[in-house]
Amino acid sequence: MNILVVDDDPHIVRALAITLKGQGYTVVTATDGESALRAAAQRPIAVMILDLGLPDMEGNAVITAVREWSAVPILVLSARHGSNDKVEALDAGADDYITKPFGLEELLARLRALLRRSTEPMEEVTKVETSSFTVDLGKRQITKEGQDVRMTPTEWNILDILIRNPDKLITQQQLLTEVWGPAYAKEANYLRVYMAQLRRKLEKEPGSPRHLITEPGMGYRFVP
Amino acid sequence: MNILVVDDDPHIVRALAITLKGQGYTVVTATDGESALRAAAQRPIAVMILDLGLPDMEGNAVITAVREWSAVPILVLSARHGSNDKVEALDAGADDYITKPFGLEELLARLRALLRRSTEPMEEVTKVETSSFTVDLGKRQITKEGQDVRMTPTEWNILDILIRNPDKLITQQQLLTEVWGPAYAKEANYLRVYMAQLRRKLEKEPGSPRHLITEPGMGYRFVP
């Protein structure tokens, strides 16, 4: 998680960097607008913390330039309390505005709020492809030879667990307790029935499965 | 664009409402936590402006309750300047925090920043066409065989969610909580009634739908 800190005062940059690193973030720094824009272009940035009093560029110009091509959240630091400055920065594309001097805790909390919102819409890229079928975990959609394959809730539950743990052995008890509840931990019959159905729907040769593998005496395994 | 204003002081509510309406927003108001939650569940809210000094509930409790089922941006107003209050509110799920007294211009600018970010990721999927009907999300207009089709608010809410997620399975709970609020998560009856109405209005053969598909036991899916 890269955080870009831009401030012309090296002391502030260093202090912020230490604090942020202590929180587990990776920190990238810049002391002027030019290098800030370059740094932002070089690597993926999760949040940009931007001081408005830069030597080479008007602060709002930096915001506008970044917004030309990126939607990265921008948190503005400024020594100016004027309402006008805030409005201009926010309307230029900033997401938040704190006036110096600020509390570190507040800065971190606002940072978390921004990160929460920006990483939330990041839907997990959950598309798994095998030689005979494709599964889109997000859409809950399965395709086999161009055709959509329908799944019942129980079938989907089982498949979901197996696919989210590729190549990993899932014991029968794990599957049973996850899908049916702990009370059914010994109903291994259910698994046989449903694994057979899954194979009939997904495998090219259900008789000799290549992706939904049985580990005799142990459990099942999904092999992409 | 609905904005929900929550404050126990009627003067502030009225002043804010007038200002916001002047900006072209639609304003919904509440003076305590209970009614705020109810109001938020009743209709789609674009932003929630929340005062923390409510008579019936702890302010952060309101935030937590809303976050149970909605990602709506929350802007907190508070008379308390303490850093701790800010951190707690932000970590509870608020997106921004302004201390009273505040400048109206700043409030509006922060509001714009929140709206920009929450509506930005909304892909411009404004027009969807299928073999039997056309939907214009922006104009809220539906055409079937040259004829305009009328939708009730609830019908539209459901259709809107489904169409904005083409091919994606939407759970019954998702639909119920998004349209009716989290308290109705088990009223699967409603969905059956409304899905039948949507099909009667949109599908060529409502008996065997081709675009509004049921996934038994799970939910519904819109297939273009």
Next chain:
DNA sequence: GCCGATCTTGACGAATCCTTAACGCCTCCC
């Protein structure tokens, strides 16, 4: 205060899914 539109609620066959049992195959071990 009335009327129309919309939303809620209940009930009923129909479709779908889950459970259960039976049978045959295979492997492993005695």
Next chain:
DNA sequence: GGGAGGCGTTAAGGATTCGTCAAGATCGGC
């Protein structure tokens, strides 16, 4: 070689869910 246990397959019943209809309740506008 035979038996036991685990596994795959199939089919039928019972349980759950779905689609449909209609009537009562609620809301909003005139």
